[in-house]
Amino acid sequence: MNAIADSLDRSLPALVDLYKDLHAHPELAFQEHRTASVVAQRLRTLGWNVTTGVGRTGVVAVLRNGPGPTIMLRADMDALPVRENTGLDYASTRTADGPDGSTIPVMHACGHDIHVTCLIGACALLSERATAWQGTVVAVFQPAEESGLGAQAMVDDGLFERFPRPTVLLGQHVGPGPAGMVAKVPGTVMAAADSITVRLYGRGGHGSKPETTVDPVVMAASLVGRLQSIVSRMVPSQESVVITVGSIKAGITAATIPDEAELGINVRTFNPGVRRRVIDAIARLAKAEALAADAPRQPDLITGYHLPATVNDPDQTEYVACVHEGVFGPEAVIPMGPNTASEDFGVLAQAAQVPSVFWFFGGNDPEEFQQALCADRLAEDIPPNHSSLFAPAPRPTISTGVQALLGAALAYLEGPHADAAPAAAGTARA
Secondary structure (H helix, E strand, C coil): CHHHHHHHHHHHHHHHHHHHHHHHCCCCCCCCHHHHHHHHHHHHHCCCEEEEEECCCEEEEEEEECCCCEEEEEEECCCECCCCCCCCCCCCCCEEECCCCCEEECECCCCHHHHHHHHHHHHHHHHHCHHHCEEEEEEEEECCCCCCCHHHHHHHCCHHHHCCCCCEEEEEEEEEEEECCEEECCCEEECEEEEEEEEEECECEECCCHHHCECHHHHHHHHHHHHHHHHHHHCCCCCCCEEEEEEEEECCCCCEECCEEEEEEEEEECCHHHHHHHHHHHHHHHHHHHHHCCCCCCCEEEEEEEECCEECCHHHHHHHHHHHHHHHCHHHEEECCCECCCCCHHHHHHHHCCCEEEEEEEEECHHHHHHHHHCCCHHHHCCCCCCCCCCCCHHHHHHHHHHHHHHHHHHHCECHHHHHCCCCHHHHHC
C-alpha cells in the first residue's frame, strides 16, 4: 500500500480534474451518456475489457489477472434535480428535461461524481500494480441509483450472467464527516425504501362555489397530517420508521378547484412486518379521507420502487474494517449504526447472493468539520447529501475513497501481500 500511495499521489491531480469535470456535467438517472462515455474511454485506455449500455446506461469493466477470486466494485453515476448553490468555480449550471417536459436544474448533490472518480482511480492503480495481485476485478458503474431503478436494470440486463460472478461485492458512499474517516457498519446499514403515489379524486369547480365541489386539495392536506400519525400511533416506539411526503401536485390556477391531487410518498423501514403495516395504513387512511369527503371514487395507490435494506455481512465487514485500519490507522475507522437513508446496492447483493460490504467515508475538510462540531453547528455549517450546498472537498476525499476501495479489493485478491492479511482472510475467501 505504501507503493500504491506513492502512485496515487502522482495521479491525484488528474483525478481531481476528472472529479471537477464530472461535477460540472451531472446527468439524471438513465441519462448518464456523457459520464458513461468518459468512464468507458478511460478504462479502455487502462486495458480493461469494457461493456457499455448495461442496464441502459451502465458500464461494466473487467480486468482478468490470472486465477484467483473475483471481486466486484460498484459506483453509482447519476445526479439529482437540484439547483447548485455552492458557488464553486466548477459548479453545475446544467439543466435537463423533467418527467413532465419542464426544464429542471441538475446537480451532483449526493457525491456520485466522487464515487465514479474513486473507482476509476482504484481501477487505474489495479492496472498499474498488476504484479501485486491476481484474480478478476469487475468494476460496475451503475446508473439511476437516485431513481431506485438502476441496480435492478443492470441485474435484469444480465449483470451476473454476462460477467464474472463475484465472490464478494464492495461499495462505498461519501457523506458528511471529516475526509480521511471511514465508517464501518456491521449488519443492517441502510433502511428499505418504498416509493408510493396516492392519487385522490374529487370534483372540480369554481373557487367561489366550493360547496358544489369535492376538493381533492383539502383531502391531500388532511392526509399529509394523518400520515404522520402512522409513526406516532401505529408503529412500536422501538421501531425506526420515516414517512415523507416529498411532492404534492394539484391544480393550475388559484381560483379553480381541481379534479385530482397527487401525493408522492417515501417510506423508510427496517422491519419487513412493520413495512407491511405502514403501507397498509397509508392505503387505509387515503381511502378514509376519500370516504369522509364523499369523493366520487376511491383513490389510487401506485407503487414505484421498492429497495431492500442494505445489509452487510458481519464477518466480511470486520475483515474490511481491519484492512482499513491498516491503511488509515485505527483512529480513522469508526463504528456506525444503521442509517434511515436507502440505496439500491442491496439489490445487487441480493441478486448476486454473495457477501457484501458497504461503508461510508467523510467528504469534508477535517478542520472545517472540527470547527463546526466544537461550535455545535454541524446542521448549520455542514451540508448533508442532497443539499444544494453539498460539495465534498476533493482533497483528501478522493485519495481516501481510492485507498478504501483498493485496500479492500487487494485484501481479497491473491498475491504477495496476502501473507500479511488478517486472520479473517481465510473466512473471507470461504
